[in-house]
Amino acid sequence: MKRRDFVQYAGLGAGALMMPSLLLGKDIPTEALLEPGMDALVKKRMADVALNTAKSMGATYADARIGRYLNQYVFTREDKVQNVVNTESFGIGIRVIANGTWGFASTNSVTEDGIQKATEQAVAIAKANSKIQTDPVQLAPVNAYGEVSWKTPIKKDFKEVPVSEKVDLLLSANAAALDNGADYVNSALFMVNEQKYFASTDGSYIDQDIHRLWPTFRVTAIDKAAGNFKTRENMSAPVGMGYEYMDGLESEKLDGPAGLRLYRNSYDMVEDATIAAKQAKEKLTAKSVDAGKYDLVLEPNHLGLTIHESVGHPLELDRVLGYEANYAGTSFATLDKLKSGTFKYGSDVVNLVADKTQVGSLGAVGYDDEGVKTKKWDLVRNGTLTNFQAIRDQVHMIDQNESHGCCYAQSWDDVQFQRMPNVSLEPGKDKYSISEMIKDVEKGIYIAGRGSYSIDQQRYNFQFGGTVFYEIKNGEIVGMLEDVAYQSNTQEFWNSCVKICDESDYRLFGTFFDGKGQPSQSSAVSHGSSTTRFNDVNVINTGRTV
Amino acid sequence: MAIYTKEEARKILEKALSFSKADTCEINLSGTNSGNIRYARNTVSTSGYSSNQSLAVQASFGKKSGTATIDEFDDASLEKVVRRAEELANLSPENPEFMEPLGPQMYDESISYSEATANITPEYRAEVAKSGIEPAAAQDVTAAGFFNDSAGFSAMINSKGLFAYNKSTDTDFTVTMRTNDGTGSGWVSRDFNDVTKFDASAASKTAIEKAVLSREAKAIEPGKYTVILEPAAASDLLRNMFGSLDARSADEGRSFMSAADGANKLGQKIVDERVNIWSDPLNPEVPTSTWNGEGQPLKKTSWLENGVVKNLAYDRFWAKEKGVDPVPFPSNVIMAGGDQSLEELIKGTKKGILVTRLWYIRSVDPQTLLYTGLTRDGTFYIENGQIKYPVKNFRFNESPIIMLNNLETLGKQVRIDGNLIPYMKIRDFTFTSLSDAV
Numbered sequence: 001m002k003r004r005d006f007v008q009y010a011g012l013g014a015g016a017l018m019m020p021s022l023l024l025g026k027d028i029p030t031e032a033l034l035e036p037g038m039d040a041l042v043k044k045r046m047a048d049v050a051l052n053t054a055k056s057m058g059a060t061y062a063d064a065r066i067g068r069y070l071n072q073y074v075f076t077r078e079d080k081v082q083n084v085v086n087t088e089s090f091g092i093g094i095r096v097i098a099n100g101t102w103g104f105a106s107t108n109s110v111t112e113d114g115i116q117k118a119t120e121q122a123v124a125i126a127k128a129n130s131k132i133q134t135d136p137v138q139l140a141p142v143n144a145y146g147e148v149s150w151k152t153p154i155k156k157d158f159k160e161v162p163v164s165e166k167v168d169l170l171l172s173a174n175a176a177a178l179d180n181g182a183d184y185v186n187s188a189l190f191m192v193n194e195q196k197y198f199a200s201t202d203g204s205y206i207d208q209d210i211h212r213l214w215p216t217f218r219v220t221a222i223d224k225a226a227g228n229f230k231t232r233e234n235m236s237a238p239v240g241m242g243y244e245y246m247d248g249l250e251s252e253k254l255d256g257p258a259g260l261r262l263y264r265n266s267y268d269m270v271e272d273a274t275i276a277a278k279q280a281k282e283k284l285t286a287k288s289v290d291a292g293k294y295d296l297v298l299e300p301n302h303l304g305l306t307i308h309e310s311v312g313h314p315l316e317l318d319r320v321l322g323y324e325a326n327y328a329g330t331s332f333a334t335l336d337k338l339k340s341g342t343f344k345y346g347s348d349v350v351n352l353v354a355d356k357t358q359v360g361s362l363g364a365v366g367y368d369d370e371g372v373k374t375k376k377w378d379l380v381r382n383g384t385l386t387n388f389q390a391i392r393d394q395v396h397m398i399d400q401n402e403s404h405g406c407c408y409a410q411s412w413d414d415v416q417f418q419r420m421p422n423v424s425l426e427p428g429k430d431k432y433s434i435s436e437m438i439k440d441v442e443k444g445i446y447i448a449g450r451g452s453y454s455i456d457q458q459r460y461n462f463q464f465g466g467t468v469f470y471e472i473k474n475g476e477i478v479g480m481l482e483d484v485a486y487q488s489n490t491q492e493f494w495n496s497c498v499k500i501c502d503e504s505d506y507r508l509f510g511t512f513f514d515g516k517g518q519p520s521q522s523s524a525v526s527h528g529s530s531t532t533r534f535n536d537v538n539v540i541n542t543g544r545t546v
Numbered sequence: 547m548a549i550y551t552k553e554e555a556r557k558i559l560e561k562a563l564s565f566s567k568a569d570t571c572e573i574n575l576s577g578t579n580s581g582n583i584r585y586a587r588n589t590v591s592t593s594g595y596s597s598n599q600s601l602a603v604q605a606s607f608g609k610k611s612g613t614a615t616i617d618e619f620d621d622a623s624l625e626k627v628v629r630r631a632e633e634l635a636n637l638s639p640e641n642p643e644f645m646e647p648l649g650p651q652m653y654d655e656s657i658s659y660s661e662a663t664a665n666i667t668p669e670y671r672a673e674v675a676k677s678g679i680e681p682a683a684a685q686d687v688t689a690a691g692f693f694n695d696s697a698g699f700s701a702m703i704n705s706k707g708l709f710a711y712n713k714s715t716d717t718d719f720t721v722t723m724r725t726n727d728g729t730g731s732g733w734v735s736r737d738f739n740d741v742t743k744f745d746a747s748a749a750s751k752t753a754i755e756k757a758v759l760s761r762e763a764k765a766i767e768p769g770k771y772t773v774i775l776e777p778a779a780a781s782d783l784l785r786n787m788f789g790s791l792d793a794r795s796a797d798e799g800r801s802f803m804s805a806a807d808g809a810n811k812l813g814q815k816i817v818d819e820r821v822n823i824w825s826d827p828l829n830p831e832v833p834t835s836t837w838n839g840e841g842q843p844l845k846k847t848s849w850l851e852n853g854v855v856k857n858l859a860y861d862r863f864w865a866k867e868k869g870v871d872p873v874p875f876p877s878n879v880i881m882a883g884g885d886q887s888l889e890e891l892i893k894g895t896k897k898g899i900l901v902t903r904l905w906y907i908r909s910v911d912p913q914t915l916l917y918t919g920l921t922r923d924g925t926f927y928i929e930n931g932q933i934k935y936p937v938k939n940f941r942f943n944e945s946p947i948i949m950l951n952n953l954e955t956l957g958k959q960v961r962i963d964g965n966l967i968p969y970m971k972i973r974d975f976t977f978t979s980l981s982d983a984v
Contacts, residue, residue: 080641080642080643081639081641082641082643084638101590102590102591102592102593103593104592104593104594104595105594105595105596106594106595106596106597107596107597108598108617121595122595124668125581125593125594125595125668128667128668128669128671128672129583129590129593129668129672129675131672132585132589132590132672132675132676132679133589133590134588134589135587135589167639183798183799183800184798184800220800222798222799222800224799224806224807224808225806225807226806227799227804227805227806227807227809228913229799229800229804229912229913230913231800231912321587322586322587322688322690322724323586323587323591323690324586324690325586325688325690325722325724326586326690326691326692326720326721326722326733327692327720329905329922329983330724332982332983413596413598414594415592415594417592452908452909452910452918453908454906454907454908454918454919454920454941455906456905456906456920456922456939456941456981456983457905457906457920457922457983458982458983458984459983460981460982460983461920461939461941461979461980461981461982461983463918463941463943463979465910483911485910485918485943487941487978487979489982518582518584518692518694518720519582519694538979540943540978542910542911542916542943543911543914544911544914544916544945544948545914546802546914546915546945546947546948
């Protein structure tokens with residue numbers, strides 16, 4: 001427990017708890033979000049100050065990232081607007097290699113003088129550290145792209161949508177929840193625009209404009225007499241899209257089991273809040289699960305988190321090599337398992353791909369934060385481990401000479417390092433629907449939405465909860481369950497994967513807050529899948545009396 | 547960036563306030579310099595330095611507020627930021643929960659700043675890394691660690707006459723030592739306001755010893771065990787209990803602190819009577835600022851006394867609604883301990899498990915404060931007063947409330963992450979499965 005985290009955690013109300021401190025920049029008026037920011041030509045000149053200063057001080061490589069991060073958050077509870085926050089964070093981060101060693105410094109003074117001082121600091125750090133360096137940095141080659149740009153393909157820029165329209169939408173969702181039996185509802189919209197300019201001594205000047213959006217709510221139902229409460233959270237996903245995600249298009253909705261509505265690339269928040277209120281009430285009297293082995297039918301907005309923890313993280317090369325040993329941990333998926341070419345990560349139906357280009361995903365960018373053009377690659381093919389996720393300074397350690405393009409820093413004042421790309425499970429090739437899958441299960445549980453999650457530091461043993469649970473008996477949903485969590489081992493779990501629905505059910509799960517590194521940084525990432533069945537998984541009952 | 551003195555900060559704040567035309571105005575000024583070093587695979591990996599300062603103005607007309615921020619402090623910039631906040635306030639909806647700024651307050655002088663910490667250099671950070679890497683390499687062990695230091699100040703002023711100032715420093719250090727055969731892992735964490743209290747070599751040595759001792763762990767059946775939790779392990783679980791101190795959530799029926807029929811647990815005995823927990827910004831081991839961001843003075847406050855809930859935190863709005871005095875959230879946590887050292891606790895244990903730390907703790911049920919997570923970096927079986935052998939890591943499903951009701955013995959206090967937490971021996975701690983992770 002870090003004291004500052006504790007204080008933040010303890011000192012905030014339920015609504016504010018949904019807003020992590022890392023997203024806070026400085027507050028600005030709404031109209032200032034539309035101001036254009038520094039011109040690309042000026043940014044190029046400023047970046048060159050850093051690159052030239054670094055070279056003149058003996059650095060063999062340097063990159064500069066000028067970042068302008070615009071965020072807007074709207075928080076409401078019940079019929080009240082709690083806060084509308086607009087923030088802007090602007091500055092430059094400079095990374096250098098001197099004497100074979102990394103150095104990094106940042107400043108929010110984006111002037112020739114400020115940049116020179118920060119660059120000097122970065123080089124001084126590199127030189128001080130080079131005295132204990134035993135493994136000089138080796139960078140994989142990268143193309144010089146010249147002056148290029150990339151932009152998230154959005155239809156509606158959140159910055160151009162009036163705050164009143166966003167407030168109205170959240171309050172309508174809250175009202176729908178309250179009308180349908182909720183006692184409390186908190187809702188929020190997180191909207192992010194990263195304007196990033198990257199330049200390096202390898203000859204690239206890359207201007208990118210990246211958009212992300214996340215609508216959330218938490219509905220609470222209370223049994224006052226007993227002093228009990230249950231919550232149900234949104235079934236939306238954070239997306240790499242514009243405000244068009246909030247349109248609630250009928251064509252993007254799917255009917256799930258037991259009256260659930262599931263959403264693809266368009267979200268109906270009012271409808272979801274209506275269903276959530278009814279389900280939160282139902283949870284108060286739902287049957288407590290009997291512990292034992294069940295076949296699990298996992299919905300994409302649930303399975304995404306399991307993919308994230310049990311596939312995404314263990315296949316990060318920096319973890320495999322031990323760079324994250326002091327924080328997130330290492331990995332069971334060791335180098336020898338990759339080199340063998342025969343390690344069965346999952347059953348034959350399991351194909352897992354890494355992708356930094358998928359449209360609508362949180363990880364999609366044109367170039368990563370060290371100027372590498374992004375791509376898609378296999379991690380697990382027909383159940384066999386085929387690759388890791390690696391960046392320029394580590395990919396040579398798996399005998400490859402091209403970075404995978406998954407380097408990221410959460411802000412201009414954080415150093416970039418290897419971060420998880422979108423990691424997704426390919427849908428089944430044969431036509432197969434959720435209802436057909438449920439029909440085939442004798443004793444099982446259908447789990448939708450994200451819940452509690454925990455996994456060990458080498459990614460063997462995990463435990464996951466969910467948002468809603470339904471018991472399946474002889475091919476039919478027979479009722480809601482509570483107190484459900486499943487525990488398994490990564491390799492055992494993925495080898496128990498027997499069937500995957502087809503691509504008509506494929507959806508993206510995502511999170512804004514994948515944490516890694518020291519100081520800890522957050523990264524946004526999506527995970528796609530279709531509803532998937534896993535056989536004979538151990539389910540525990542988490543009900544307790546205190 | 548300079549760490550402004552009280553008078554320098556006051557001068558900037560008074561100047562900014564002089565531009566205000568709003569009904570009320572509150573201005574916060576803060577700045578931080580921080581540096582870090584990271585190492586892994588027995589060599590340095592990434593390091594960095596950052597410097598930030600900002601001034602935030604909250605202007606209010608009636609119940610309408612606006613906030614604007616700037617990082618330049620010349621007169622023109624100060625006037626611009628005040629005008630911006632006022633414009634935004636005029637455009638904002640009324641906040642029915644708006645509270646006017648506080649009037650002048652009396653604050654204790656804080657003791658959270660150390661000049662030695664503020665003067666840390668890149669060379670010092672490299673030495674910290676070296677003092678772990680060299681002994682590790684000599685013992686077939688690989689070091690991965692992180693050291694971070696920061697120095698900063700914060701100050702505030704408002705149109706009701708309040709002025710507050712504090713400067714503070716902090717250091718955080720963690721290191722993980724793994725044996726090169728991949729079967730042992732040890733870890734330590736140290737944090738101090740004053741870096742002269744920090745001994746990097748001694749800390750690294752402890753982690754190396756744990757790594758070597760924990761090699762080739764045996765698997766034992768999960769189940770209910772007596773455990774000795776080191777303060778790092780206990781602290782992680784207790785953190786979650788403190789998240790439930792908010793009176794409003796309790797009164798609204800959506801917290802562990804809610805009771806039947808709309809009541810809360812204030813005055814109820816919820817854990818063993820030997821549990822006493824308080825906060826104190828002037829404790830010399832864990833000093834903090836003596837005021838919070840709203841300008842409320844922070845004083846020694848009791849939270850659990852003889853196992854009874856003594857206070858819940860009331861923000862100013864909720865306190866007004868309930869007709870009670872506001873109680874600010876704590877800035878640190880101090881739990882009373884006992885006299886026994888870790889060695890003595892082990893000596894007095896017939897059968898049990900020593901837990902170095904817990905990892906990946908997540909809420910399973912907010913109603914009962916049930917949490918899951920795993921042991922990590924040094925888990926040992928104790929028999930007849932001695933550590934017998936290392937055991938494989940466990941997953942637990944446990945509530946800090948159940949844990950503190952199953953208290954056997956409290957040991958000595960240790961500073962961990964800015965709090966003072968004792969070693970504790972707990973019976974019937976629930977481990978639900980085994981993990982192969984080292």
